[in-house]
Amino acid sequence: MSRPTRAQRAAAIAARRADAVELRLAGADPLTVGKKLAADPTINTDRIAYPFGYGHELYAKGRPAPPDDTLARSVLRDTAHALEHRIAAARESIEELRALEDARLDRMFLVAYRKAVRDGDLPAIDRALRIMERRARLLGLDRPIRAEITGGDGGPIEVADATADELAALIALTDPAAERGQG
Incomplete structure (x- = not known):
């Protein structure tokens, strides 16, 4: 079997990332995704060697599969990378x-x-x-409108601590429903 080219490896990793995102969107936790997409068939939940799956470099050398926390971190890294790529593509489409x-x-x-x-x-x-x-x-050519809120006579607004009863009294002064006993 010949070694895959750089482009083939990149395509396989992109496919793994896309699969990881789809599984995460479907509600699978990172460890479940890592095991579903693992290169080592002994930990892969489908009992197959996922091409360029998680731990593929270890599996190719006959070494043990990565621990669960490493699998989960790898999935989180992959999904973050894939989502960043999707966001960048969406921005290009928007432009x-x-x-x-x-x-x-x-x-x-x-x-x-x-x-x-x-x-x-x-x-x-x-x-x-x-x-x-x-x-x-x-x-986005229009400038944002600047609004300034001031207190009485255009001066600063005074802010003071108030108790719940004082706030309720202030609300009652400004709420017509409260004045009619409907609040």
């Missing part, structure tokens, strides 16, 4: 979709803008502005 939506907005804006400028068409002006607002939200 591609954002670029596609931006291109669509460009096409619609051009139509609305021409009509707004050429004809002075008020609905077209409104539509162009809505497209501009949508693009600003899509691309």
Whole structure:
């Protein structure tokens, strides 16, 4: 049997990681996953040698299987790596979709803008502005609105410790249901 290439090893490890994630999503604990995907058939719950399974380097050398805590840690490491990879792929997809939506907005804006400028068409002006607002939200162009809460006369808010009875009295002052005896 010939040695697997680097690409074959990487593909087998990626498949093991994907299987580990699927088993974890199905509710299996890390040790159960480690035993299900173990290279050594004596600990593999299916009694098969999982290709590039957990402990494969030990099994290939005829050494004993890794202990349970090592199996569980390996599964946790694998699932974390696989999930990071999935998150990165999702981010790339989101950026591609954002670029596609931006291109669509460009096409619609051009139509609305021409009509707004050429004809002075008020609905077209409104539509162009809505497209501009949508693009600003899509691309995060708008600055966040700063809000400041102040006390009486614009001064600072005073904070003091209060007992439960004092808080209940304050709530009763501001809650119309409490005033009518419905609280």
